[in-house]
Amino acid sequence: MKEKENNIEKNSKNHSISCNDKKCHVHGHLKTRGRIFKGYVIKKFEKRIVIEFERINYVRKYERYEKRKTKLHARLPECMKEEVNVGDYVMIQECRPLSKIIHFAFLKKIKNKGEGK
Numbered sequence: 823m824k825e826k827e828n829n830i831e832k833n834s835k836n837h838s839i840s841c842n843d844k845k846c847h848v849h850g851h852l853k854t855r856g857r858i859f860k861g862y863v864i865k866k867f868e869k870r871i872v873i874e875f876e877r878i879n880y881v882r883k884y885e886r887y888e889k890r891k892t893k894l895h896a897r898l899p900e901c902m903k904e905e906v907n908v909g910d911y912v913m914i915q916e917c918r919p920l921s922k923i924i925h926f927a928f929l930k931k932i933k934n935k936g937e938g939k
């Protein structure tokens with residue numbers, strides 16, 4: 823009985839709403855590991871967000887750098903649906919491949935749209 827109470831407390835610490843999503847890294851069985859990226863949300867779907875960030879690529883022929891953009895698809899668990907919107911600056915972490923294009927999971931929001939910068 824005591825153990826059960828502790829578990830509930832643990833869950834409510836990070837996100838007040840618990841969810842039945844099996845592929846939620848907070849309440850479900852999904853483990854995140856590997857690389858972490860930060861970027862701006864450019865699209866939002868039911869269970870997925872698309873983030874974009876710029877990286878620098880060296881071009882040998884011109885001995886100069888160019889800007890390239892990377893797009894990544896990340897899974898958005900049901901319990902965090904409300905906190906993310908297009909334009910926000912967020913952090914995602916690699917997880918096992920969940921589908922052909924999704925192998926990242928949403929971790930947390932860093933900045934709201936228009937905040938900072």
Ligand SMILES: [Zn+2]
Pocket residue numbers: 840841842843846847848849850899900901902
């Ligand atoms: Zn959850």
